[in-house]
Amino acid sequence: MKRFSILIAVLAVLATGCRAEVRLLLDVTEDGSGTLAAEVGINQQLRDIIDQLAGDGDAIIAGLDLGLVGESSTRVEGDMTVYTTRIAFDDVDTVPEAAAGDFTSFSVELTDAGTSLEATLDLAGELDLSQFPIDLGGIDTETLQARILLSLPGEVADHNADEIMPDGRFAWDIPLDDELYMYATTLYPKASFPWWLVGLLALSAALAAGVWLAALRHENKGNAKRPPAPIPPPVQNPAQETSPATQSGEPTTGAGSPFFDLDRDS
Numbered sequence: 033m034k035r036f037s038i039l040i041a042v043l044a045v046l047a048t049g050c051r052a053e054v055r056l057l058l059d060v061t062e063d064g065s066g067t068l069a070a071e072v073g074i075n076q077q078l079r080d081i082i083d084q085l086a087g088d089g090d091a092i093i094a095g096l097d098l099g100l101v102g103e104s105s106t107r108v109e110g111d112m113t114v115y116t117t118r119i120a121f122d123d124v125d126t127v128p129e130a131a132a133g134d135f136t137s138f139s140v141e142l143t144d145a146g147t148s149l150e151a152t153l154d155l156a157g158e159l160d161l162s163q164f165p166i167d168l169g170g171i172d173t174e175t176l177q178a179r180i181l182l183s184l185p186g187e188v189a190d191h192n193a194d195e196i197m198p199d200g201r202f203a204w205d206i207p208l209d210d211e212l213y214m215y216a217t218t219l220y221p222k223a224s225f226p227w228w229l230v231g232l233l234a235l236s237a238a239l240a241a242g243v244w245l246a247a248l249r250h251e252n253k254g255n256a257k258r259p260p261a262p263i264p265p266p267v268q269n270p271a272q273e274t275s276p277a278t279q280s281g282e283p284t285t286g287a288g289s290p291f292f293d294l295d296r297d298s
Contacts, residue, residue, distance in 0.1 A: 050075055050077045050078035050081065050175065051077070051111075051112070051175060051176075052072070052073065052074050052078055052176050052177075053071070053072070053074075053112065053114075053176070053179075054070075054071070054072055054073075054176075054177070054178045054179075054206075055070070055073075055178075055180070056069075056180045057069040057070075057180075057181045057182075058180070058181070058182050058183070059182075060124050060140060060142075060147065060183065060184050060185065061185055062147075062220075064124045064140075064142050065120070065121060065122045065123070065124070066120070066183075067120050068119050068121060069100070069102075069117065069118040070116070070117050071115065071116045072115045073112040073114040073115070074112065075111050075112050075113075076113075100117045100118075100119055101117075101119070102118050103117070103118050103119070104116065104117050104118075105118070135153060136152045136153065136154050137151060137152040138150075138151045138152075139151065144220075146185075146189065146219035147186055147218050148215070148216070149184060149214065149215065149217075150214070150215045151213075151214045152212065152214070153180070153206060153211070154212070177205070178206035178208065179203055179205055180203070180204045180206060180212075180214065181197065181201050181202070181203050182201060182202040182203075182214070183199075183200065183201045184202070184216060185218065185220070186218030186219050187218055187220075187221055188200070188202075188218055189217045189218055189219045190215075190216070190217040191215065191217065192213070192215055192216075193214070193216060
């Protein structure tokens with residue numbers, strides 16, 4: 033913790049009339065893993081002063097990792113050169129140890145409903161500010177800005193942050209002469225009823241009904257235009273058919289039959 037306090041105090045002294053930024057960035061995911069990073073940014077004027085006082089300003093600032101041991105990088109943001117040290121963690125409970133005591137208290141609770149964080153920084157309590165030739169409490173944020181940026185999974189529910197960043201992160205300005213207490217709570221969005229699925233099914237049913245009605249209407253129109261089937265002639269019973277003799281009026285049996293006398297003579 034003292035390393036963080038000393039860094040800010042030293043930059044406050046050097047940054048008079050210049051510009052410096054110190055940021056502690058914490059990103060936590062739903063499973064408790066995440067990243068912790070420390071950033072120190074200085075403008076060209078302050079880097080020139082450090083070069084004059086200590087030699088290689090880049091090497092000195094790059095070594096101000098706030099106690100973190102991890103991957104280092106450098107980038108340029110406008111007129112600021114930002115030196116970053118970043119580490120990854122699997123368990124958010126290891127953050128205080130990884131930050132080398134940058135937090136005097138630290139607690140993160142992960143539940144199925146959301147995430148909550150409580151933490152405390154106390155720069156003034158860790159460092160005798162009277163040994164520095166300026167009033168750190170009166171430092172203008174245009175000269176030195178010290179902030180903590182926190183990202184938690186879920187939607188913002190409650191907090192005491194100074195600002196919610198456009199990307200959803202919580203931001204606190206770190207006072208140089210007082211304790212900073214932080215708390216933030218997020219909630220996971222509840223799964224909404226899939227009304228879109230109901231609408232899709234209703235639309236599918238309406239289309240199917242429309243196709244069926246159109247097909248039925250087309251079939252009825254076809255039946256109305258089709259001529260009626262011809263009626264077949266009645267089928268005569270074979271037993272009722274007459275022989276040629278019957279048709280000519282001659283008797284086929286009995287005394288009137290032409291075969292009657294033949295049978296009689298024999």
